[in-house]
Structure formats: structure tokens, C-alpha cells
Amino acid sequence: MKERTLTNTEILELSEREEGHFYDNKAFGIKGDKIQKIAVAFANADGGEFIIGIKDKKDETETAKRWEGIKDMESFNFVFQNLNDLSPTIPHSSEFLKDSNGKYALRITIEKSESVHKTSSNVVYVRKGAQSLPLRNPQQIQELSFAKGESSYEDTIVNSATAEDIFESKEITYFLNDLSPETEPIDFTVNQNLVDRKTYDPRTAGILLFSDNPIPLLPKRCGIKITRYDTSEETPERIHLKEQFSIEGCLNEQIKEASKIITQTMESVKIMGSSGLEEVKYPPETIWEILVNAVIHRDYSISDDIQVLIYNNRIEIKSPGKLPGYVTIENILDARFSRNSKIVRVLNKYKNPVNKDMGEGLNTAFQRMEEFKLKPPKIIEDGNYLKVIIAHSPLASPEQRIMEFLEKNSQIKNREARAITGIRxxxxMKGHFYKLREKGLIDPVMSTTGRKIVAWKKKF
Known part of the structure; x- marks a missing residue:
């Protein structure tokens, strides 16, 4: 068991720490059911930690008196017993925190879990802010299961559709024409579990993959929306909206059509470069792989389209659903977890599969950006969505970009420098100009009154 000795300052800091989405503390007298409640809530959310042996602020107003300090480590056995009573087991680690008098508190760190956990009393909790809230509605618990990837919405039966929506579609005919050995639609879909094997009722995965028009058949929105904004601003206004496209159809066609429209739209986008206005160029593999990743790994239980937002200086692809299972922002390039295993598997059976290099798509996207000398894509979790930002930001330093510009232009203004470097x-930006002036590389261009710098020029 890990043990760490704390200074008095560290103890005061912990005692003053605010409870929140990732942290909680409780007095030593906490009951076992409360321990399970906190542990389950953290595991069902994003993980976190709690310390047993620090009183709540509402119970003790003086910071110095919140730390209890328990003499015997074995007194904490009830904590481990309550954690071990949970099934499935919650991934966790523990550490004893010792004060200068040799007394202890216990810190439990809970990992985000790929399973939905319940307390011994069969209640599901989830952490939201500083609260551990119960989920009693079966639909909410099912949605949590979908979000974690423990179960998948792709397996649900589509009551508004019939088997003929798959068996008689143009898409499955096209698909099976290239499949070897020769297979009938009913045999293929049954073998792949795209329809119920007894009733032939279609599953969501089957409709998404092979219905010629799945949108009207499914209760959730599941297309791709592409929006072009003529601005580089973080938050565009309505006047910046140039055009929008809504992509429907089976998933294979959605990906191809969306990629085509994105490519065509990008041809009209120009930004400031070292030679003035230049056509924006991104590695096509990067856009393709991130788009494919969004389609095959999104959470189809969330009723929303994938959003592709094209700005002058970046592309944002926003996909419904948090990262599933054990996948995090930190390990996303190495982790292998498929929320929609049927969709991933069947798409890979096409003659020219959109997900040709299974498991390597995001790695390829990052590698191509580096080859184009652009900064890597940025991946963030935004509420119940995963957003990937593909920015046209060169790897070159701002100073390099400024000097490259001045090789072909007589002077550069602050707004032009911000446009070519991506600095907002x-x-x-002024700081970078001053650094170049200190190095004797550029001089200021003054206003007619001589009181204001209006631009910068290369020093000769």
C-alpha cells in the first residue's frame, strides 16, 4: 500500500480544496453506502478521487480542524471492504496520507470505467459537478451504457423499418456484387447480425449501412451537416454564413459525398500567406480520416448530425458522443475501442473500404499534418460531443513566418501577421515584432504623425 507524508501546508491545502467534478472528501465516520455512492459516481463519469479523513466544510468551518488524522491504518479496512463488494469491480488505486504526528487519511483514486456500475443497493450514480446523482430512469441508464460503449445503439431494433429496407436496397446489391464468395442479402445480414436472427427485424446498424435512405426510418438524426463560414473568428455571426449542405444516405455514401463537398468548398477558401492571399491546403488524408472516424465511432443514440464547420483558417468536425470506454484524449492515438463494432467491421468489407487502415486513421491524420508542416489536429471533449480542430497553423515559429512574408512583401501589418501565424x-503579436526588432531584423513603419507604429519592414 502506498504511503505519503504530507507537510502541514499540504494538509491545509487539501482541507481547503473545493469539492467538484473530480474531487470529494468525507469525514472518517462516513457510512459504507456513501463510499460506494461516490466511487460508483466517479467510475460512471470521468473518474476522480476522494479522501476519507477530511471533514466537509459545512461540518467544520475552520480549515485547520478539518483534517482528522486516524492513528491506525487498519481502521480504514471498511473502505476497501465496501469497494470490494461492488460488482463489476471498479478500477481504483489507494494511498495513505500521513501527517507529522503519524496519523492517516486515505485517498482513493477512481478511474473512468468502460462499464456501468451500481452500488450494492442496485442504484446507478453519476458524478456531475460536486454531486453524485442517482440515475433511476432505465432510459438514462441505457444512455449511459451507450455513452461508455458497454452497449451500442447500433444493436437496437428499428421498429419503423422492415427487412425489405435492407434486402431490397440498391446499396446492398452494389456491396454484394463485389463480395466473395457470392452471398444473398438475407444470409449476409443474418450472419453479420444486422437483423434479428429470428424475426429478421432490422437493427440500427443494418439500416445505417444498407438502407438507401435511412434518415426517415430512424428515430435519431444521423446525417452530416457541412457549414461554410467566411471568417476566422472563434464565434461566427450570421453574416459570415455562406452556405450549408445536408448529407443523407447510407454511411458509405455519406462519407464519400461529404468528403467531395468539403474538398469543393475548400477550393474557394483563401487566407493570408507569405505571398499574399493563398489557397488553403490541408492534407486530404487528414480530413478524410477524421471524417471517417467521426462517422464510424459516433454515438448514434444522440439525435444529432455530425457537424463539419469550415472557416477561413480551420475546419472543425464535431461528432456526437463522448469518448467510449477507457479511451481518453491522452491515449486516443494508441487505444483501440470500437463503439460500433458492426458498422466498423462491415464497412471494412467493401471492395474499397473507407476505413481501409483500421485502427490507424487518426495516426495517419496526425502524420500527414506534420508532413504538410502544419500543427497537429486538436481533439477536445465538448459536453456530449467530440470535436477535432484542423487548423491551418504552420509549425514554423511566428518570427519565421513574419520574415518569410517580408521576403516577398515590403511591409507587414499586425493583422496580416496574425492571419499567417494563427495568433489571435x-x-x-506585438511581442514577436519586438523580438525581431531587438535582433536587428526589422524596423517599424510609423504613421504620418510619427506617433504610432502602423506596420513593420525588413531592415536593410
Whole structure:
């Protein structure tokens, strides 16, 4: 068992720490059911930690008196017993925190779990902010299971559709024409579990893959929406909206059509470069792989389309659903977890599969950006969505970009420098100009009154 000795300052800092989405503390007298409640809530959310042996602020107003300090480590056995009573087991680690008098508190760190956990009393809790809230509605628990990837919405039966929506579609005919050995639609879909094996009722995966028009058949929105904004601003206004496209159809066609429209739209986008206005160029493999990843790994239980937002200086692809299972932002390039295993598997059976290099798509996207000398894509969790930002930000330093510009232009203004470097702050940009002036590489261009710098020029 790990043990760590804390200074008095560290103890005061822990005692003052605010409870939140990732942290909680409780007095030593906490009951076993409360321990399970906190542990389950953290595991069902994003993980977190709690310390047994620090009183709540509402119970003890003086910070110095919140730390209890328990003499005997074995007194904490009830904590481990209550954690071990949970099934499935919650992934966790523990550490004893010792004060200068040799007394202890216990810190339990809970990992985000790929399973939905319940307490011994059969209640599901989830952490939201500083609260551990119960989920009693079966639909909410099912949605949590979908979000974690423990179960998948692709397996649900589509009551508004019939087997003929798959068996008689143009898409499955096209698909099976290239499949070897020769297979009938009913045999293929049954073998792949795309329809119920007894009733032939279609599953969501089957409709998404092979219905010629799945949108009207499914209760959830499941297309791709592409929006072009003529701006580089973080938050566009309505006047910046140029055009929108809604992509429907089976998944294979959605990906191909969306990629085509994105490519065509990008041809009209120009940004400031070292030679003035230049056509924006991204590695096509990067856009393709991130788009494919969004379609095959999104959470189809969330009723929303994949959003592709094209700005002057970046592309944002927003996919419904949090990262499933044990996947995190930190390990996403190495982890292998498929929320929609049927969709992933069947798409890979096409003659020219959209997910040709299974498991390597995001790695390829990052590698191509580096080859184009652009900064890597940025991946963030935004509520119940995963957003990937593909920015046209060169790997070259701002100073390099400024000097490259001045090789072909007589002077450069602050706004032009921000446009070619991707820096949003005018003051930060000034700092880079000042560094170049200190190195004797550029001189200021003054206003007619001589009181204001209006641009910069290369020093000769």
C-alpha cells in the first residue's frame, strides 16, 4: 500500500480544496453506502478521487480542524471492504496520507470505467459537478451504457423499418456484387447480425449501412451537416454564413459525398500567406480520416448530425458522443475501442473500404499534418460531443513566418501577421515584432504623425 507524508501546508491545502467534478472528501465516520455512492459516481463519469479523513466544510468551518488524522491504518479496512463488494469491480488505486504526528487519511483514486456500475443497493450514480446523482430512469441508464460503449445503439431494433429496407436496397446489391464468395442479402445480414436472427427485424446498424435512405426510418438524426463560414473568428455571426449542405444516405455514401463537398468548398477558401492571399491546403488524408472516424465511432443514440464547420483558417468536425470506454484524449492515438463494432467491421468489407487502415486513421491524420508542416489536429471533449480542430497553423515559429512574408512583401501589418501565424492576440503579436526588432531584423513603419507604429519592414 502506498504511503505519503504530507507537510502541514499540504494538509491545509487539501482541507481547503473545493469539492467538484473530480474531487470529494468525507469525514472518517462516513457510512459504507456513501463510499460506494461516490466511487460508483466517479467510475460512471470521468473518474476522480476522494479522501476519507477530511471533514466537509459545512461540518467544520475552520480549515485547520478539518483534517482528522486516524492513528491506525487498519481502521480504514471498511473502505476497501465496501469497494470490494461492488460488482463489476471498479478500477481504483489507494494511498495513505500521513501527517507529522503519524496519523492517516486515505485517498482513493477512481478511474473512468468502460462499464456501468451500481452500488450494492442496485442504484446507478453519476458524478456531475460536486454531486453524485442517482440515475433511476432505465432510459438514462441505457444512455449511459451507450455513452461508455458497454452497449451500442447500433444493436437496437428499428421498429419503423422492415427487412425489405435492407434486402431490397440498391446499396446492398452494389456491396454484394463485389463480395466473395457470392452471398444473398438475407444470409449476409443474418450472419453479420444486422437483423434479428429470428424475426429478421432490422437493427440500427443494418439500416445505417444498407438502407438507401435511412434518415426517415430512424428515430435519431444521423446525417452530416457541412457549414461554410467566411471568417476566422472563434464565434461566427450570421453574416459570415455562406452556405450549408445536408448529407443523407447510407454511411458509405455519406462519407464519400461529404468528403467531395468539403474538398469543393475548400477550393474557394483563401487566407493570408507569405505571398499574399493563398489557397488553403490541408492534407486530404487528414480530413478524410477524421471524417471517417467521426462517422464510424459516433454515438448514434444522440439525435444529432455530425457537424463539419469550415472557416477561413480551420475546419472543425464535431461528432456526437463522448469518448467510449477507457479511451481518453491522452491515449486516443494508441487505444483501440470500437463503439460500433458492426458498422466498423462491415464497412471494412467493401471492395474499397473507407476505413481501409483500421485502427490507424487518426495516426495517419496526425502524420500527414506534420508532413504538410502544419500543427497537429486538436481533439477536445465538448459536453456530449467530440470535436477535432484542423487548423491551418504552420509549425514554423511566428518570427519565421513574419520574415518569410517580408521576403516577398515590403511591409507587414499586425493583422496580416496574425492571419499567417494563427495568433489571435494583437498584443502577443506585438511581442514577436519586438523580438525581431531587438535582433536587428526589422524596423517599424510609423504613421504620418510619427506617433504610432502602423506596420513593420525588413531592415536593410
Amino acid at each position: 492576440s494583437e498584443n502577443i
